Amino acid sequence: MTLAAPLAGPQVRGGNDGVILRIVSVSKQQHQVVCPANTLKGTLSTLTFASDGHTSGPGEFSALLAYNGSWWPIEGTAALSSSGNEDRCV
Numbered sequence: 288m289t290l291a292a293p294l295a296g297p298q299v300r301g302g303n304d305g306v307i308l309r310i311v312s313v314s315k316q317q318h319q320v321v322c323p324a325n326t327l328k329g330t331l332s333t334l335t336f337a338s339d340g341h342t343s344g345p346g347e348f349s350a351l352l353a354y355n356g357s358w359w360p361i362e363g364t365a366a367l368s369s370s371g372n373e374d375r376c377v
Contacts (some may be wrong), residue, residue, distance in 0.1 A: 288318070288332075292326040293353030311348040312347040314335035320349075326357045328367055332358070335366045 299337025311319055322335040327334060336347045349363030360367065 289321050290320050290322050290358070292323045292356055293358060295356035304355065306353040308351045308353070308358070310334070310336075310349050310351070310365075312365075313345055315345065321360060327351075328360060329357055331367045333367070334360075 292310075293303035293306060294301065295304065297304050298306070300303060318336040320336075322332050322334070324332050326332065334349055334351075336349075347364045349365040350361050351358040352361045353359075
């Protein structure tokens with residue numbers, strides 16, 4: 288799935304700051320959410336569910352907060368990565 292970068296700025300002025308997006312996996316298959324470069328946690332671009340291929344799956348989730356044109360993970364179990372470097376969501 289491709290997720291567009293949020294619009295910077297307050298919602299009253301047409302921005303997305305403060306919006307929370309919750310993404311939940313409902314299967315054991317690996318899923319990826321791809322964002323434009325450097326718009327996920329500042330320098331990352333990919334959110335992966337069931338990243339270990341077998342012990343993760345249904346119920347794995349991420350909650351993302353829009354702020355200043357980037358998505359910032361505020362809770363979750365999905366892995367974040369960019370160019371093969373992986374980090375857990377929180």
